Amino acid sequence: MSTAPLPPADDWIRGISIKQPWTAAILTGAKTIENRPRPWAPGWLLLHAGIQIDRRALRLPMVARTIRGRELTTGAVIGVARLTGCHQDPDGAPPCTEFAQPGAWHLELVDVHALALPIPARGQLGPWRPTEDLVDQILQQLPHLRP
Numbered sequence: 001m002s003t004a005p006l007p008p009a010d011d012w013i014r015g016i017s018i019k020q021p022w023t024a025a026i027l028t029g030a031k032t033i034e035n036r037p038r039p040w041a042p043g044w045l046l047l048h049a050g051i052q053i054d055r056r057a058l059r060l061p062m063v064a065r066t067i068r069g070r071e072l073t074t075g076a077v078i079g080v081a082r083l084t085g086c087h088q089d090p091d092g093a094p095p096c097t098e099f100a101q102p103g104a105w106h107l108e109l110v111d112v113h114a115l116a117l118p119i120p121a122r123g124q125l126g127p128w129r130p131t132e133d134l135v136d137q138i139l140q141q142l143p144h145l146r147p
Contacts, residue, residue: 013080015046015130016107017123020072021063023049025099027079027114030066033097035104039086044145045109046130046138047079048123062098076118077134080142082111115141 018026018034025031026047051074057063085108089095100106119137121130130138139145 033106035101081109
């Protein structure tokens, strides 16, 4: 393990708040994109399960089969993923995944890691900067994670 100090949290990692059950679907590996109105810069993202649950999404067959048996924790960071790029599907082209929304920017997520213990936290719309304390708590559970 490196003993070099990490860069400040706002230099290498951001938070993204996502309603459940979408956050859980990302943690399963089935949902590899997140739909947003604008592109985001690549980098590591804390996956924050927002306080609200998208109740309509729970009735979608693709969601139901993806999250079956999973707890839908809310109001907490429940994982980490690396955003590698953003794209929009070309007009008239089939969606890149069954989770893609037409016209949205699709944030491409890889290296998804679920936390064993959710960490209660407040999120917000758009990319947000985690506190150093929150990043320290993440690194206690995922010590291999480094910028």
